[in-house]
Amino acid sequence: MYNNWEELEESINNCNKCKLCKTRINIVFGTGNKNADIMFIGEGPGADEDKQGIPFVGKAGQLMNKAFEGLGIEREKMYISNVVKCRPPGNRVPEDDEAFACLDYLRNQVILVKPKIIVLLGSTALKNICGKQYGITASRGKWIEKKGILYMPTWHPAALLRDENKKIEFWRDLKEVIKKYEEIL
Numbered sequence: 736m737y738n739n740w741e742e743l744e745e746s747i748n749n750c751n752k753c754k755l756c757k758t759r760i761n762i763v764f765g766t767g768n769k770n771a772d773i774m775f776i777g778e779g780p781g782a783d784e785d786k787q788g789i790p791f792v793g794k795a796g797q798l799m800n801k802a803f804e805g806l807g808i809e810r811e812k813m814y815i816s817n818v819v820k821c822r823p824p825g826n827r828v829p830e831d832d833e834a835f836a837c838l839d840y841l842r843n844q845v846i847l848v849k850p851k852i853i854v855l856l857g858s859t860a861l862k863n864i865c866g867k868q869y870g871i872t873a874s875r876g877k878w879i880e881k882k883g884i885l886y887m888p889t890w891h892p893a894a895l896l897r898d899e900n901k902k903i904e905f906w907r908d909l910k911e912v913i914k915k916y917e918e919i920l
């Protein structure tokens with residue numbers, strides 16, 4: 736573990752700890768406010784993120800931005816990252832060995848950001864951070880508290896592209912996050 740961003744960011748340069756290193760264009764480390772109170776964690780970069788090196792810039796990200804705008808959440812004030820930092824080929828779900836190899840970076844990011852709330856975007860983030868016993872359908876919208884951090888599991892923004900009901904629930908979950916944040920402020 737590194738106690739500053741410079742060393743952590745340097746440590747991931749040219750990372751080849753898992754096989755995703757062979758097919759990536761860019762490592763997508765994370766973006767936003769490094770002192771954020773609220774952090775968002777997705778699954779892994781897609782094609783657009785891989786090209787640009789920034790998380791959530793493709794279709795799913797644009798949909799998330801729309802929800803942020805509608806709810807008055809300023810994206811620049813949040814910190815946004817992913818379970819794996821390199822794109823899984825064809826956008827498949829990261830395999831266990833890949834998530835395992837990459838999670839130390841994410842843990843270190845969480846330690847440095849020190850968020851009060853972490854929004855888990857979809858099943859991959861939920862299972863890798865809170866444990867395999869959690870399922871997204873049963874857990875979404877319900878707070879999980881662990882080691883002084885409040886976790887809110889919700890749908891992955893890509894799932895919203897396919898299902899209007901999930902959009903409503905996603906919106907509701909983010910509203911709950913804002914409400915809780917105002918309470919604990």
Ligand code: URA
Nearest residue numbers: 777778779780790791
């Ligand atoms: N999906 C993710 O899980 N993360 C991104 O950064 C983009 C799409």
Ligand code: SF4
Nearest residue numbers: 750752753756821837
């Ligand atoms: Fe390294 Fe993570 Fe990329 Fe795998 S996904 S090569 S562990 S940065």
